Amino acid sequence: MEKWMKFLEVNSSRIFDLTIEHAILVGLAILVALLIGVPLGIYLTTNDYLAETVLQIASVMLTIPSIALFGVMIPVFSIVNQGIGFVPAFVALVLYAQLPIIRNTYTAIRNVNPQMRDAAIGLGMKPIQRLFRVEIPNAFPVIMAGIRTAVVINIGIGVIAAYIGAGGLGVLITQGISRGDNYLIITGSVAVAILAMIADGILLWIQKRFTPKSIAN
Amino acid sequence: MITFDKTTKTYEGNVTAVKGVDFTVEKGEIVVLLGPSGCGKTTLLRMVNRLESISDGKITIDGQDSMSLNQTALRRKIGYVIQSNGLFPNMTIEENTMIVPDLLGWSKKDKKERFQKLMEMIGLSGEKFGKRYPHELSGGQQQRIGVIRALAADPPVMLMDEPFGALDPIIREKIQDEFLQIQKEVKKTILFVSHDIDEAIKMADKIVLLRGGELMQYDTPSEMLVRPKNEFVREFFGKDRAIKSLSLHTIQDLQEMIGLAEFDDAIADTKTINVNHDLRNTLSMLLNQEADQVIVSDDDGNKLGAITIDIVQKYLHYEIKAKPAPVLEGV
Numbered sequence: 001m002e003k004w005m006k007f008l009e010v011n012s013s014r015i016f017d018l019t020i021e022h023a024i025l026v027g028l029a030i031l032v033a034l035l036i037g038v039p040l041g042i043y044l045t046t047n048d049y050l051a052e053t054v055l056q057i058a059s060v061m062l063t064i065p066s067i068a069l070f071g072v073m074i075p076v077f078s079i080v081n082q083g084i085g086f087v088p089a090f091v092a093l094v095l096y097a098q099l100p101i102i103r104n105t106y107t108a109i110r111n112v113n114p115q116m117r118d119a120a121i122g123l124g125m126k127p128i129q130r131l132f133r134v135e136i137p138n139a140f141p142v143i144m145a146g147i148r149t150a151v152v153i154n155i156g157i158g159v160i161a162a163y164i165g166a167g168g169l170g171v172l173i174t175q176g177i178s179r180g181d182n183y184l185i186i187t188g189s190v191a192v193a194i195l196a197m198i199a200d201g202i203l204l205w206i207q208k209r210f211t212p213k214s215i216a217n
Numbered sequence: 218m219i220t221f222d223k224t225t226k227t228y229e230g231n232v233t234a235v236k237g238v239d240f241t242v243e244k245g246e247i248v249v250l251l252g253p254s255g256c257g258k259t260t261l262l263r264m265v266n267r268l269e270s271i272s273d274g275k276i277t278i279d280g281q282d283s284m285s286l287n288q289t290a291l292r293r294k295i296g297y298v299i300q301s302n303g304l305f306p307n308m309t310i311e312e313n314t315m316i317v318p319d320l321l322g323w324s325k326k327d328k329k330e331r332f333q334k335l336m337e338m339i340g341l342s343g344e345k346f347g348k349r350y351p352h353e354l355s356g357g358q359q360q361r362i363g364v365i366r367a368l369a370a371d372p373p374v375m376l377m378d379e380p381f382g383a384l385d386p387i388i389r390e391k392i393q394d395e396f397l398q399i400q401k402e403v404k405k406t407i408l409f410v411s412h413d414i415d416e417a418i419k420m421a422d423k424i425v426l427l428r429g430g431e432l433m434q435y436d437t438p439s440e441m442l443v444r445p446k447n448e449f450v451r452e453f454f455g456k457d458r459a460i461k462s463l464s465l466h467t468i469q470d471l472q473e474m475i476g477l478a479e480f481d482d483a484i485a486d487t488k489t490i491n492v493n494h495d496l497r498n499t500l501s502m503l504l505n506q507e508a509d510q511v512i513v514s515d516d517d518g519n520k521l522g523a524i525t526i527d528i529v530q531k532y533l534h535y536e537i538k539a540k541p542a543p544v545l546e547g548v
Contacts, residue, residue, distance in 0.1 A: 116306075119299055122266055122303075123292065123293070123317055
């Protein structure tokens with residue numbers, strides 16, 4: 001136990017920095033994934049044929065082993081001299097986050113009670129008014145659930161990004177493995193888990209805060 | 218006024234849902250679209266606010282071709298009520314009710330005033346319910362909100378798609394009465410879809426009976442019951458159509474036509490009934506009572522006379538069935 005304390009004392013600032021680095025990498029990736037995924041998911045509700053294709057591609061994306069996807073990124077981004085580091089890791093994480101976000105947005109908007117939609121059209125709402133006043137508010141909890149899944153997945157996969165030099169908490173774990181240092185491995189893993197729980201907790205709070213009361217029940 | 222002029226709806230694959238329907242809903246009247254399921258009544262209703270496109274023919278509203286108007290503007294001028302009330306769970310009762318005025322850009326003050334007035338109309342407190350959400354209200358209250366939401370921007374025309382269909386019978390009857398009372402005040406031109414014959418008879422100034430997208434008969438409820446145009450109409454209203462037609466007449470009508478019987482004070486435990494009751498309920502009461510007579514009273518409780526099964530039967534024979542047929546124009 002004493003050894004633990006000592007270890008944490010010595011490494012605390014490094015652990016903190018790596019956690020921040022991890023959070024920024026994942027946070028930016030999620031932000032961009034949202035900007036792509038939510039509008040795309042909404043658009044797909046108007047185009048069944050494309051929806052099928054896009055959702056399948058996104059599913060396939062999620063089945064690619066993360067280490068392989070990171071590996072593939074290296075030669076691709078080498079062309080623009082960004083083979084290792086932040087950029088390839090960021091792009092890979094954006095891709096991983098797409099499926100839960102697109103699929104949940106698509107499903108949530110599609111599953112808005114058709115009678116509610118009918119009423120909205122019949123009362124004379126334009127499509128954009130219908131979307132923002134009725135469909136999105138009522139689909140919000142399901143869309144948020146997709147975002148939370150994406151965040152947790154990304155925090156986990158973000159660990160692998162250390163292998164291509166993107167930093168983050170993965171650094172502790174990869175170093176721990178190569179040096180046979182259990183302290184490093186455990187510290188890295190626990191930090192990742194705590195980060196995931198905190199992020200999920202914050203998002204859950206946002207979800208509850210902004211879900212209309214009468215949908216929550 | 219809504220005029221249907223050879224209005225036709227054909228779906229892909231040549232399925233015709235509505236076949237060249239012609240009729241006019243006069244200003245301030247309730248016309249009920251009635252018929253078995255799949256007869257095209259809902260499709261026809263939804264063609265008015267262009268939730269369904271018109272394949273052929275046209276629909277004019279107050280003389281204006283519905284296709285000549287912008288779709289959104291048209292819908293905002295037409296009140297729309299659906300069966301499952303379609304209230305938005307993410308909005309308060311006040312927000313729900315004021316959607317159309319809001320879309321039309323009314324001021325806050327106007328909206329507030331209008332909301333209070335509408336809530337008064339249905340006997341609910343605006344202060345108490347305004348900030349609540351739909352799920353906090355009972356089914357009947359929600360449906361009332363659905364109705365006043367359609368009335369919010371004071372549209373001349375209203376479309377009601379089985380508005381009371383999801384309610385239990387007791388509440389339904391109460392809301393029907395309430396709505397007829399409101400209609401007396403607001404005098405909207407209303408197209409009303411129903412699959413319930415009793416509801417149609419009660420609510421309608423005129424009924425449009427449809428089968429397979431074709432108009433079978435367009436008439437007042439009593440004409441349709443007494444003089445069905447063809448076998449389908451006859452069968453649709455059923456063997457008990459004579460009894461159904463009784464619900465269109467009150468004891469007062471009977472009293473004016475053939476008078477009531479003397480009542481016998483000697484019979485103890487006789488029920489009293491208000492003179493404004495309809496004859497169908499009165500008949501049921503007579504049958505259930507297993508008494509020979511029920512005493513009729515006016516609003517102040519004065520006994521006017523007694524009513525018996527025999528008298529109702531006599532009225533049915535002479536005043537309903539044997540009424541001379543109206544002179545047909547152009548014949």
